[in-house]
Amino acid sequence: LNGSHPRRIKLTAPNINLSLDQSEGSVLSDDNLDTPDEIDINVDDLDTPDEADSFEYTGQEEQAATKDASQEESESIPEYTAEEEREDNRLWRTVVIGEQEQRIDMKVIEPYKKVISHGGYYGDGLNAIIVFAACFLPDSSRTDYNYVMENLFLYVISTLELMVAEDYMIVYLNGATPRRRMPGLGWMKKCYQMIDRRLRKNLKSFIIVHPSWFIRTILAVTRPFISSKFSSKIQYVNTLAELREMIPMEYVHIPD
Template sequence: MGTAEATLRMDSMEVKDEWQDEDFPRPLPEDGDGLTDTRTNPPTTLNVGETMAQRKRRTLVAPDMNLSLDRSEGSVLSDDFLETPDDLDINVDDIETPDETDSLEFITNGNELEWEDDTPVATAKRLPGESEEEERDSAGKLWRTVLIGDQEQRIDMQVIRPYLRVVTHGGYYGEGLNAIIVFSACYLPDSNCEDYAYIMENLFLYVVSSLELLVAEDYMIIYLNGATPRRRMPGISWLKRCYQMIDRKLRKNLKCLVIVHPTWFIRTVIAISRPFISVKFLDKIRYVQTLEELSEIIPMEHVQIPECVLQYDDDKIRTQKERLDLEKQATPIPAKERPKSMIADVSRDM
């Protein structure tokens, strides 16, 4: 019984061992007591070539103990090594428990999520001919592959290069990404030019693909009709195909089609196009007579107006002013009525 009790007391003792850098224990030295630290001052430079054998070891020496089984002072059976019940008492009230504030700090500290603003910035986009890669075939032609709807189309970029200014991005209006698409009819090719049908075919694909690229939400089309000779006016069949090839979502998101400087010819074309154009689309058409009137509808900072259209607008305003002046001069001033003769009235009474 005494041997078993001694064994239990030996297990509860804290024995100080020597630990090496390799984490393997070594026998305790027989002489010396206390903590012996034979380390030198820490080096000021890093000695990369230092070996494990050259490292100094720290030695922990256990104090002297009396291993006899009697209850003499220092013995393993003495009362000094016995834990009293008071030592084992734990006051639960003294234990610090985290409150709600600590819990919130634990949850939020170091675990805060950083959210980025994914709202797209209203910046002007590039056209397909400005950013995408082009392929050159063996004949030297430049081709671009675009996706219109669900179909893949190839555009001959070399043949339409002089007419890329037909479609431009005019910035945004209102709140959000409401794009302004400017269509300048004065940049269309002449109908009497060589390969006119082939040019208009590729230009049609370019215009439709540009709309799908530039439009993110609602949008408005500004059709600059001024300074466009009749030989450059697009045909009804070309306009009809453009309307039918445009995705249904794009037709729905179109809020307004503003026709600037309308002529009797463009009005006639729209009237003839009524059979294949929906009534809702026709209700979105609006006519504007001058650029000043257009500036009251949309911001003009980023709208690229061709020089010929600006000149046409100035000439039209000057012509209207001259016409009004002529009308004012040609209108006759009504003559004043002469007073009635008093003699005639007197003779009639007699």
Template sequence: MIDNNPVNIDAKTISPFKCVFGSAGKLEEDNKIAIIAIYGCWLPDRRLREYHYIMDQLFYYVYHKLEKLVSNDYVLIYFHGATPKHRTPELKFLRKYYQMINFRLRKNLRAIYVVHPTRWLRTVIALSRPFFSNKFYHKVHYLFTISELEHEFPHNPISIPIIIEQTDWLYSQKYDRQNASIKRSIERSASQPFGSKESESAA
């Protein structure tokens, strides 16, 4: 039931996509906070003829699962690794489904962790800001590697599909290169005396 309207879920249609949803139990520090996982790599292909119908049915299924599992606050982890663009929902779908979520589930959402965010996805999320509340937008956090996820949830073993684990090293290498580049820039700035010609020209 969504907004007091009964909804019939087409179990046969969504059967191949049920693995998009997972539960990782409760936070050990607070046994009331549920951890929910969404795996983008298992989302339907946008090129499917009945894509809109499948997405609606899948949303009803995920919504039903959330209603059953979430009694208090919850954390949502979205795994974007190994997700091709043709499996990433368009912004209009995200906006539509967000508006269909009831107030309790919106309010009880403590945080959203996006694992393996691409530059493209971060741009889409930034552009979608006008369509969501500021509170919702500030709940979004990016985790670039699985090791960062494990650091964030050290006591909660979260099931990660092999296909996502296999792509983690790509994100790890890219993230390490970015950090090294930032570190070198900071070191160069720190070693440069204030007021030097080089710093003046850079300014």
């Protein structure tokens, strides 16, 4: 071992003959494949689900339940009766103004129908007193203000035609009316233009009670658009006592 090289020993591997066929001596021969002819399984040892783990198909029951719920829901929807249909029809009024058919939404103007009323008669015959109370006009802050005023305009014009048979006067009550309820210049101009020629001719007087500076200004601005005959019919009255001296007040409703 002193300075000499280590001794190497050469080993020879034995001959091993492996064959994949089933001939004698092969690892796949019947002698080496020890498989039982029968498989012995103990059924009692198997883990089988009990009744609690069983699954039942309930598709038909769910469909039936859904159908029943839908049927109950449809039965809960009230039917549209003939009475309700007639009621809805009463919410709209068809009128003819200027030879054109118009429809009025009566539901939206219901709170403002007091704006025009019949105040009785004056003089001889059927000379009507038409009262226009500006305090019953809608507030201009409403989001649907223009829509309400358009329908109210149609209502006022059509009602005026029904109330007037012969000569008439209009009493415009302006007292206690806030600025936000005052009708606009365009609305008043439209009313005048849409009034039938017969109504313009038969109007004998337009009395403004408690005129404000705003009303006087509007009338001054609109003067170029109206006839001189109509301008001559405008009268200003500062008190109700003064109005009583001009017309009978028995049927004239003065708002509180």
